[in-house]
Amino acid sequence: MENRRILAINPGSTSTKIAVYQGDKSVFLKNIKHSNEELAQFNSISEQFEFRKDIILKELIDAEILIDFIEAVVGRGGLVKPIESGVYLVDENLKADLRVGVLGEHASNLGGLIADNIAQSLPNAKAYIADPVVVDEMIDVARVSGHPEFERISIFHALNQKAVGRAFASTLDKHYEDLNIIVAHLGGGISVGAHSKGRVIDVNNALDGEGPFSPERSGTLPAGALAKLCFSGKVTLDDLKKMIKGEGGLVAHMGTNDAYEIELKAKAGDEKAKLIQDAMAYQVGKSIGACAASLKGKVDGIILTGGIAHNTDLVNYVKEMVSFIAPIIVYPGEDEMKALAMNGYMVLKGEIEPKRYV
Numbered sequence: 001m002e003n004r005r006i007l008a009i010n011p012g013s014t015s016t017k018i019a020v021y022q023g024d025k026s027v028f029l030k031n032i033k034h035s036n037e038e039l040a041q042f043n044s045i046s047e048q049f050e051f052r053k054d055i056i057l058k059e060l061i062d063a064e065i066l067i068d069f070i071e072a073v074v075g076r077g078g079l080v081k082p083i084e085s086g087v088y089l090v091d092e093n094l095k096a097d098l099r100v101g102v103l104g105e106h107a108s109n110l111g112g113l114i115a116d117n118i119a120q121s122l123p124n125a126k127a128y129i130a131d132p133v134v135v136d137e138m139i140d141v142a143r144v145s146g147h148p149e150f151e152r153i154s155i156f157h158a159l160n161q162k163a164v165g166r167a168f169a170s171t172l173d174k175h176y177e178d179l180n181i182i183v184a185h186l187g188g189g190i191s192v193g194a195h196s197k198g199r200v201i202d203v204n205n206a207l208d209g210e211g212p213f214s215p216e217r218s219g220t221l222p223a224g225a226l227a228k229l230c231f232s233g234k235v236t237l238d239d240l241k242k243m244i245k246g247e248g249g250l251v252a253h254m255g256t257n258d259a260y261e262i263e264l265k266a267k268a269g270d271e272k273a274k275l276i277q278d279a280m281a282y283q284v285g286k287s288i289g290a291c292a293a294s295l296k297g298k299v300d301g302i303i304l305t306g307g308i309a310h311n312t313d314l315v316n317y318v319k320e321m322v323s324f325i326a327p328i329i330v331y332p333g334e335d336e337m338k339a340l341a342m343n344g345y346m347v348l349k350g351e352i353e354p355k356r357y358v
Contacts, residue, residue, distance in 0.1 A: 004348050005069045008340035009056065009115050010076040011107040016052050019337035020065055024345055029337060030059050045105050053114045072344035073119040075111030077132025079103035082154065085135045085162055086355045087343045090116040090127035094357040103134060128354055130343035131159040142202040155207040156191035163339035164305045164331045165195055179300040182291040184284055186308035190214040192284065194291035202294045204287065208245040212283035215257040218248030219283065263311045281314045285321030292325045299326035306334055
């Protein structure tokens with residue numbers, strides 16, 4: 001079992017990350033960068049399929065990876081329909097929605113498609129996706145907003161949140177499904193989820209709607225002021241979308257999406273940088289408190305993860321706010337490639353059963 005190989009594929013907007021694991025050990029990792037000139041020849045992300053697949057195969061051949069021994073090819077899940085957490089076999093239904101992009105076009109939609117194509121060329125491999133951002137396990141009461149025209153939506157860093165949840169559970173010699181935990185993923189987007197016995201019963205829409213502001217996203221904004229701006233004639237719909245995602249958060253306040261740059265400025269005595277960094281941490285703390293209420297105060301641990309979790313000043317600010325709730329564990333950074341591979345490994349070991357997309 002320890003010799004069984006898994007190929008993980010994670011297409012991003014300007015890169016494709018690939019990894020090969022032998023059992024639970026990494027034997028190959030590559031981050032393939034794609035230049036603007038390379039991508040400019042394609043009119044859509046779907047047209048990049050052959051280009052990206054061919055590069056992946058070339059990298060594996062150049063690294064002398066014996067791909068015939070690969071038994072699971074796990075692609076990053078794309079913007080498919082909302083689904084439960086888990087590993088999904090890539091079948092015709094899933095491929096159809098990945099091609100269309102039912103919730104939007106994104107490079108991650110190629111993950112399952114490329115995984116399936118490669119798996120079909122191998123003697124003993126099957127293709128899967130694992131925990132895409134559209135994982136939806138919210139309880140009904142959490143979906144209701146203050147108006148029927150607006151429903152709260154689950155879009156978050158499911159892959160990393162679930163992975164660190166399992167990692168934390170293993171340190172207690174327990175299963176993730178046995179615990180109540182709160183996970184705050186602190187990255188380009190920030191998502192804070194209430195995990196109840198293996199299900200994320202409440203979480204903010206980290207893509208473009210609510211929660212703490214982040215390096216590029218505005219998070220929850222005052223509704224009245226936002227409505228007034230919409231009809232002020234000063235902005236277009238595209239302007240507003242950029243304010244919410246892409247040009248909000250640290251970009252709007254500080255002119256950069258580099259959280260490390262803001263950290264250094266705050267340390268150097270820049271009062272505005274410190275205020276904005278503290279405000280971001282404050283909003284994370286508030287969201288963690290809300291999740292504690294969702295879990296009725298029964299919380300086994302609070303996990304801080306993602307790239308910004310390297311910032312000890314920000315982490316300490318959050319700790320001061322919420323350490324009374326439960327022990328705080330910090331898993332800085334994120335390892336999506338390992339998370340994808342370990343999901344495939346669990347399938348090969350028979351620990352989990354792959355699901356069917358419907």
